Amino acid sequence: MTTALSGGAAESFWPPARRLLSLLHPFRWRMLGAVAATCGFAGLNVMAPNYLGKATDIVVSGFYSGVFEGQRLGNLLAAVVVMYLGASVFNWIQGKLTASSVHGLMYSLRAAVEEKLHRLPSTYFQEKSRGDVLSRVTNDIDNIAQALSQVLTQLIMSVLMLCGALAMMLWISPLLAVIALISVPVSTLVTVLVARKSQAQFARQWTETGELNAHVEEFITGHEVIKAFGHQEQAAAVFRASNDRLARASARAQYSSGLVQPLMILIANLNYIxxxxxxxFQVTLGSMTIGGIQAFIQFSRLFTQPVSQIGGMLNVIQSCAASARRVFELLDAEEIPAEPEVARHRAGPDGRIVFDDVTFGYVRNAPVIRGLSLAVEPGRTVAIVGHTGAGKTTIVNLLMRFYEPDSGRITIGGTDIAAIPRDALRERFGVVLQDAWLFAGTIRENIEYGRPGATDAEITAAAEASHLDHFVRSLPAGYDTVLDSGGDPLSQGQRQLIAIARAQLADRSVLILDEATSSVDSRTEVLIRQAMERLRQGKTSFVIAHRLSTVRDADLILLMDNGRIAEQGTHGSLLAVNGRYAQLYKAQFAGRTGRTGTTEAGR
Known part of the structure; x- marks a missing residue:
């Protein structure tokens, strides 16, 4: 889709505009009703000036002749009152139907966006800032809703008023109608010229809005780090720069599009003169009556007013098209590949997990995992250690099909996981990540997320197994303590305990513990390790850790280096080899002595 406007304004405006209007198809009967009501409104408004012109002629004739037709004048004025009352009723009907259609469209669009977010691959959220995605989902959709509410009503009404007024003007005086029509091509030319200048500015405005939201989201998330390093001024400077760019883009867009309506008013006033x-002159020559010229001038106003309104709606229409383009870009983003039809209803198998010559890179030609081959027997615990960026978490991401291998394959129970529906596969995993994700709700609800519908006794048991129950009961509201999005006001360690209790409650056949004890103190780490040992019984477990004290009891330890397995074995065998693992372990525990006087490294 073209975003540049030089020589391509139509290409950037019409595709999203047509697609947006096509979404109104399910609400076509409401829109047809709105059009019918608008026709009634326009028809009555167009008829009224003609009746008022006749009433004026009766008054003028009576003044000069002395014969006043009061009854006829009263009938005409009563008819005008009825017309305007009827027009008001039609206007209310069309407004209600249009609003109903727009709300229905926005509901469907928001639902489509929400469903799309679930189908997007993890790479999309790595390439796009969260603030920009949020801006597309909220600001842009809200802008579309507001614009459609204004435009659909006014545009239909303006077109009908334009046609009706023109017909009456031609009927009253073809000569004056031709004079009035001269303003149409002039107005059209002005509108087209301004549109070419402003469309790119509106696209830029909403892009800058997304970038500003990204900065704000980043600052809110990292406000503690910003304050800790004393970088408030730098953060404020980044915000000001982004805000200035948005202000300039908005000002340019509003200024360029805002030229239309004043120019339309000027053209309308010249036309009126x-x-x-x-x-x-025609009245003095006797070819028109005073009532006729009065009616024509009213029709002339009815004719030029819609032209001015359409020009005034230009900024709203272009802003709506720019937002629609951004929303449709999200809806058209590449999705996670579809599941194979033959395996759509197959349950994820349990059993031996095998990585067979797996290679993967987040960026093409830059592999993070290189030719990985590994077999994990059911019920075994595999610990994955190594320096940052060695590929530890990537192994788990591939196992859960957050990403697909570039080559090789992964099997569970002899079945390639690519042939297992993702939902069925992930139903087998219990996960505790380094960054404990909690949603806005009570502690009870956050634990229950592991197994919806669990009883209070089961939730409490999971909390006890995770050494969380005592802390929760010390809170005034206990398990009904409400947390903000992200887990505030709990500490990172307390949030991690809730995440561990959630995994305890889920009771899945495969456990993935990605730095599960990284944010807890040493005493709590020992307690959690004991709980995890009970939890891992009879389950296949993958433990990613930097603290080597948490992996000593693993059945198999993998030392990753540059995407490959550099060393593997048990804790004892790897220490006996005295290789990289032994060096890393001794470096972590050098100088630490227990109460017995033995070093940690020698245990």
Missing amino acids: AVAVVGA
């Missing part, structure tokens, strides 16, 4: 002068 020309009609009034020529009309006055």
Whole structure:
């Protein structure tokens, strides 16, 4: 889709505009009703000036002749009142139907976006800032809703008023109608020229809005780090720079599009002067009545007013198209590959987990995992250690099909996981990540997330097994303590305990513990390790850790280096080899002595 406007304004405006209007198809009957009501509104508004012109002629004729047709005048005025009342009713009906259609469209669009977010691969959220994605989902959709609410009503009404007024003008005086029509091509030319200048600015405005939201989201998330390093001024400077760019883009967009309406008003006033002068000559020549020129001037206003309104809606229409383009870019983003039809209803098998010559890179031609081959027997615990960036977490991401291998394959119970539906596969995993994710809700609800519908007794048992129960009961509201999104006001360690209790409650056949004890103190780490030993019984477990004290009891320890397995074996065998693992272990525990006087490294 073209975003540049030089020579391509139509290409960047019409595709999203047409696609947006096509989404109104399910609400076509409501929209047809709105159009019918608008026709009634426009028709009554167009008829009323003609009746008022006749009433004016009766008053003028009576003044000169002395014969006043009061009953006819009363009937005409009563008819005008009825017309305007009827027009108001039609206007209310079309407004209600249009609003209903727009709300239905926005509901469907938001639902489509929400469903799309679940189908997007993890790489999408790595390439796009969260603030920009949030801006597309919230700000852009809200802008579309507001714009459609204004435009659909006014645009239909303006077009119908334009056609009705033109027909009456031609009927009253073809000469004056031709004079009035001169303003149409001039107005159209002005609108097209301004549109070419402003469309790119509106696209830039909403792009800058997304970038500003990204900065704000980043600052809110990392406010403690910013304050800890004393970088408030630098953060404020980044915000000001982004805010300035947004302000400039918005000002340019509003300024360029805002030129239309004043120019339309100027053209309408010049047209009014020309009609009034020529009309006055026709009255003096006797070819028109005073009531006729009065009616024509009213119709002239009805004719030029829609032109000015359409010009004034230009900024709203272009802003809506720019937002629609951003939302459709999200909806058109590449999704996770579809599941194989033959395996869609197959349950994820349990059994031996095998990595067969697996290679993977987040970026093409930059592999993070290189030719990995590994077999894990059911019920065994595998610890994965190594320096940052060695590929530890990547192994887990591939196992859970957050990413697909570039080559090789992964099997569980002899079945390639690529042939297992992702949902069925992930139902077998209990996960505790380094960054404990908690949602806004009570502690009870956050633990229950591991197994919806669990009883209070089961939730309490999971909390006790994770050494969380005592802490929760010390809170005034206990398990009903409400947490903010992210887990505030709990500490990182307390949040991690809740995440561990959630995994305890889930009771899945495969456990993935990614730095599960990284944010707890040494005493709690020992307690959690004991709980995890009970939890791991009879389950296949993958433990990613930097603290080597947490992996000594693993059945198999893998030392990853540059995407490959550099060493593997048990804790004792790896220490006996005195290789990289032994060096890393001794470096972590050098100088630490227990109460017995033995060093930690020698245990």
